[in-house]
Amino acid sequence: MACHEGHTELNSPTASTSFLIQNYRRQDVSFVRGNGCYLYDGAGREYLDAFAGVAVCTLGHSHPKLVETLSRQAATLIHTSNHYGQLGQEELAARIVPEAFPGRMLFCNSGTEANEAAYKLVRLWGNVAHEGRKRRIIAFEGSFHGRTLGSLSITHTPSYRAPFEPLPPTDFVPFGDADALAAAMKDDVAGVFLEPIQGESGVHVPPPGFLARVRELCTRHQALMVADEIQTGIGRTGRMFCHQHEGITPDVMSLAKGLGGGIPIGAVLATEPVAALMTPGLHGTTFGGNPFACAAGLTVMKEVTSPGFVGNVVERGLQLMEGLRRIFGPTHEVRGKGLLVGVQLQRPPAELVKAALAQGLVVGVAGNNTLRIAPSLIITAVQVDELLEKLAAAHRAQG
Numbered sequence: 001m002a003c004h005e006g007h008t009e010l011n012s013p014t015a016s017t018s019f020l021i022q023n024y025r026r027q028d029v030s031f032v033r034g035n036g037c038y039l040y041d042g043a044g045r046e047y048l049d050a051f052a053g054v055a056v057c058t059l060g061h062s063h064p065k066l067v068e069t070l071s072r073q074a075a076t077l078i079h080t081s082n083h084y085g086q087l088g089q090e091e092l093a094a095r096i097v098p099e100a101f102p103g104r105m106l107f108c109n110s111g112t113e114a115n116e117a118a119y120k121l122v123r124l125w126g127n128v129a130h131e132g133r134k135r136r137i138i139a140f141e142g143s144f145h146g147r148t149l150g151s152l153s154i155t156h157t158p159s160y161r162a163p164f165e166p167l168p169p170t171d172f173v174p175f176g177d178a179d180a181l182a183a184a185m186k187d188d189v190a191g192v193f194l195e196p197i198q199g200e201s202g203v204h205v206p207p208p209g210f211l212a213r214v215r216e217l218c219t220r221h222q223a224l225m226v227a228d229e230i231q232t233g234i235g236r237t238g239r240m241f242c243h244q245h246e247g248i249t250p251d252v253m254s255l256a257k258g259l260g261g262g263i264p265i266g267a268v269l270a271t272e273p274v275a276a277l278m279t280p281g282l283h284g285t286t287f288g289g290n291p292f293a294c295a296a297g298l299t300v301m302k303e304v305t306s307p308g309f310v311g312n313v314v315e316r317g318l319q320l321m322e323g324l325r326r327i328f329g330p331t332h333e334v335r336g337k338g339l340l341v342g343v344q345l346q347r348p349p350a351e352l353v354k355a356a357l358a359q360g361l362v363v364g365v366a367g368n369n370t371l372r373i374a375p376s377l378i379i380t381a382v383q384v385d386e387l388l389e390k391l392a393a394a395h396r397a398q399g
């Protein structure tokens with residue numbers, strides 16, 4: 001721990017003295033240690049973590065099983081590259097596929113990379129399986145799929161896109177509007193990308209039946225339905241994968257965030273006919289799915305699929321949303337499912353985030369006016385109450 005504590009003096013460089021490119025607006029706090037649902041800064045101050053590193057730390061911080069597996073894996077084998085057999089990938093895929101839908105997986109390092117791989121599968125679907133007759137890509141207004149150029153091209157937020165044009169063309173359709181999608185769908189569509197719940201742009205839950213309509217339209221036009229479950233997957237919304245709330249399956253699913261519990265890993269799962277299009281040499285990654293990352297993923301999957309785990313997400317989610325409605329009243333919409341929850345605020349959320357930090361509570365932001373709460377999935381009922389008390393105090397402090 002001493003070496004971490006030693007970083008304390010480094011926490012204070014200002015924008016002008018930092019050696020880092022200033023591409024982030026960071027909070028004025030640096031954490032040096034974590035334990036369960038709690039984080040600690042250099043001065044030893046405790047914070048309840050209701051953001052989990054952007055819905056990543058599924059098992060909280062320093063979970064004993066993750067610490068144990070990763071220590072063991074680090075001492076055994078960290079990396080060999082995809083030039084050799086990857087037993088960790090085999091084992092992890094064998095855990096994920098039966099929880100999702102029949103198909104095959106490809107592992108990478110992040111969310112945006114998972115969507116790049118998904119995008120390439122969609123291209124192969126249009127260019128190879130349909131001999132170039134399908135080139136059009138559809139995504140939704142308010143979407144967020146990542147920051148690399150392919151993923152950015154299907155990300156809607158103009159301020160993220162505009163500085164990096166030209167990007168591959170995408171047709172954007174209003175989120176949750178199945179009729180608009182029906183009007184936009186033609187047989188030249190290769191793929192439709194969507195988040196089952198839009199996370200980044202404000203925790204927007206589509207109307208019931210929407211995913212089923214998207215599924216139907218994709219099937220009718222032989223377009224691939226790509227579910228970006230990077231934020232919503234791995235138990236986050238109270239089902240293993242969010243699309244399961246509607247009893248449908250996509251053709252391709254991307255995963256990342258919660259899968260590694262904090263160790264970078266991404267993945268795509270594609271149905272067999274789609275997966276078969278990705279022949280040797282068409283795609284690859286040096287680090288993707290190395291033994292260390294897969295050990296993390298396997299530990300997370302074992303925990304999340306253990307009896308009662310996802311049930312806790314459902315119960316804590318209901319407790320959280322009910323408490324938030326009590327605190328904020330009917331003037332603020334509370335949206336979400338499971339432990340992915342947003343509160344629509346009437347002013348920029350930065351103030352409330354700061355006030356929460358002052359109360360020892362870490363919360364996030366989505367879009368430009370939504371408070372985002374996405375704690376570790378191991379959060380207890382008592383900790384949800386603590387979260388609500390601290391947030392209520394922060395809300396009151398704002399007046």
Ligand SMILES: *Cc1c(COP(=O)(O)O)cnc(C)c1O
Pocket residue numbers: 110111112113115144145146147195199200228229230231256257
């Ligand atoms: C976070 C996120 C991404 C991007 O993941 P990175 O690991 O930051 O590249 C893509 N899609 C969704 C839905 C996300 O929430």
